Amino acid sequence: xxxxxxxxxxxxxxxxxxxxxxxxxxxxxxxxxxxxxxxxxxxxxxxxxxxxxxxxxxxxxxxxxxxxxxxxxxxxxxxxxxxxxxxxxxxxxxxxxxxxxxxxxxxxxxxxxxxxxx
Amino acid sequence: xxxxxxxxxxxxxxxxxxxxxxxxxxxxxxxxxxxxxxxxxxxxxxxxxxxxxxxxxxxxxxxxxxxxxxxxxxxxxxxxxxxxxxxxxxxxxxxxxxxxxxxxxxx
Numbered sequence: 001x002x003x004x005x006x007x008x009x010x011x012x013x014x015x016x017x018x019x020x021x022x023x024x025x026x027x028x029x030x031x032x033x034x035x036x037x038x039x040x041x042x043x044x045x046x047x048x049x050x051x052x053x054x055x056x057x058x059x060x061x062x063x064x065x066x067x068x069x070x071x072x073x074x075x076x077x078x079x080x081x082x083x084x085x086x087x088x089x090x091x092x093x094x095x096x097x098x099x100x101x102x103x104x105x106x107x108x109x110x111x112x113x114x115x116x117x118x
Numbered sequence: 119x120x121x122x123x124x125x126x127x128x129x130x131x132x133x134x135x136x137x138x139x140x141x142x143x144x145x146x147x148x149x150x151x152x153x154x155x156x157x158x159x160x161x162x163x164x165x166x167x168x169x170x171x172x173x174x175x176x177x178x179x180x181x182x183x184x185x186x187x188x189x190x191x192x193x194x195x196x197x198x199x200x201x202x203x204x205x206x207x208x209x210x211x212x213x214x215x216x217x218x219x220x221x222x223x224x225x
Binding site: 035037045046047050058059060061094096098100101103104105106108109 | 203
């Protein structure tokens with residue numbers, strides 16, 4: 001069974017850093033495409049990034065230069081390193097597997113909450 | 119970036135009604151359009167991919183159509199469990215933008 005579990009969300013001060021984890025089971029992260037999507041409280045979905053199996057990552061404009069992706073294949077886990085955090089980064093962060101010719105997100109984690117506040 | 123315009127932003131309908139939600143892309147995205155359902159406090163769930171393909175396990179009352187710039191999600195006979203917010207997303211290019219969502223309420 002395909003499963004994704006996010007962790008690492010916390011209350012962090014503006015300007016701080018945080019690393020989120022996305023642990024996968026039922027498939028290999030290293031040979032898959034993984035996206036991050038976030039949702040601010042009471043708002044809609046915002047696409048954050050997609051990482052291809054080649055290692056190439058694309059980021060949304062709002063996080064480019066501040067967020068980076070890394071992975072630990074031995075733990076089948078992807079990480080989202082978030083630096084220079086702002087209040088507007090406050091959101092539930094989801095990781096999801098992207099598959100198929102239409103690049104759809106077929107499996108999602110339960111999400112982890114990041115709150116940026118002083 | 120490709121902008122996705124979804125309408126309406128909310129609707130209220132009765133059980134058994136036919137419900138239609140539209141999504142328009144700011145440029146052609148071929149059939150690279152996906153629909154998700156999200157219930158409060160839950161992760162989104164894939165309903166339709168590639169504009170018209172039904173995800174496994176999703177009830178057949180859900181259907182999608184369209185190509186190019188104009189797309190539609192239809193619920194043929196609304197059920198109480200369909201109360202949720204629905205999002206379209208283009209997967210033609212990065213950034214993979216979402217529509218703003220349509221909140222569906224049961225009368």
